[in-house]
Amino acid sequence: MITPLELVVLDMAGTTVRDDGVVEQAFQRAAERTGVADRMPWGEALEYVRETMGQSKIDVFTYLAAGDRAAAARATAAFEDAYAEIVAEQGVAEIPGAADAIQGLKDAGLTVVLTTGFAPVTRDVLITGLGWEGLIDLALSPVDAGRGRPAPDLVLTALLRTQTSSVAAVAIAGDTVSDIESGRRAGAGFVAGVLTGAHDRPALSAAGADAVLSDVTALAPALVQRELLPLVATS
Template sequence: MVGTTIWFGNYVMEAFRQAFNESGIRLKDKEIKAIRGRSKRDAIAGILQVHSGSKALSMIETVYGTFQKLLIDSVSEQGVEPVPGTDDVFGWLRDRKVKIALNTGFDRHIISMLLDRVDWSGIVDAVVCGNDVERGRPAPDLILKAMEQTGCTNPSRVLAVGDTRFDLLAAKNAGVLGIAVLSGAGNDEQLKACPHYAIIPSVADLHKVLS
């Protein structure tokens, strides 16, 4: 969702970096980039396991709570906006009776705040968040939950669009077609290395693939 349909600047990565800094852990850029597309709680747990070993379990909630607070503060101060062309594509899909579901590794209260700012109420049919499912990407749970909420039982009629390799791997694991966009975290080389139906510049070009 973030990087695919919502432009979020560098808020997420900076909040991630600072949350670990406040716990005395200095992350390398490659460690931060590697978590893009994953459930943030899972990513924090994995990094803490590497850096803190036996202390990791006791630190997860503290680091995650700090991360969420920093992110909320950034959004409140600087705002967010749709990726250019997203509103037009949503309108194009709705004109054709195509259901629209958003899924994300963030928790519900953060996503509710983002959606309030882009005003997609009445446009999006379902929103599935990281705390709605047992497993985050690359597991298929987010996509399968979105299918359940939109009444879709045929994976061959589902497209999952995302900007990271974890998005594409989740699409493969759900048995749906994965489309990558270059407007977010992943570059062309990274995304081409994953199973995909198409790679497009941004979600604004989605109608060209579907046409």
């Protein structure tokens, strides 16, 4: 029996918000300003950053700082500052068609929640910059949920906050392995990867994605095809 969807949980950077290397740039600025990654060559540190895209930033910096949580906290604050600087310099833009895709899901009667590994201050800068305050139902950061991805906490917190009836009624979409793993661990009814961000099709498929889509605009048609969403969502 197919469980009708009630909630869609969407990642931000690389899934609904264009990244264009901003996350990597912010990591590099933070590393340079705090010395948090000095114990390894920058190329090695950058490779780890790419592998862990989508995870809580303080968790990534804790690894780079060899477990020093105080240093990781300083680096995370520097990252948030650097990200805000870059957004101020370059502006913020959606993945083409993302706002219309979100509105289509809402028009089909679904609740839409954005999740991210960013701190709330950065998350809210992006949402304000895009003018999405009235578009989405909720936005969550790791601090709101307990643990960041790949733990299931963000998805489960979205379910609890929106009073969704079951995990089977949740669909998620994200551009990273961590997004897919988080959705799978939460027991989401449908887990999709998108190819507009950090990780490629083989990685997303290997992580357990039910589908790997070109971008977030392909989510509603994929749900319609699987009879998880009424046809109105594609209009």
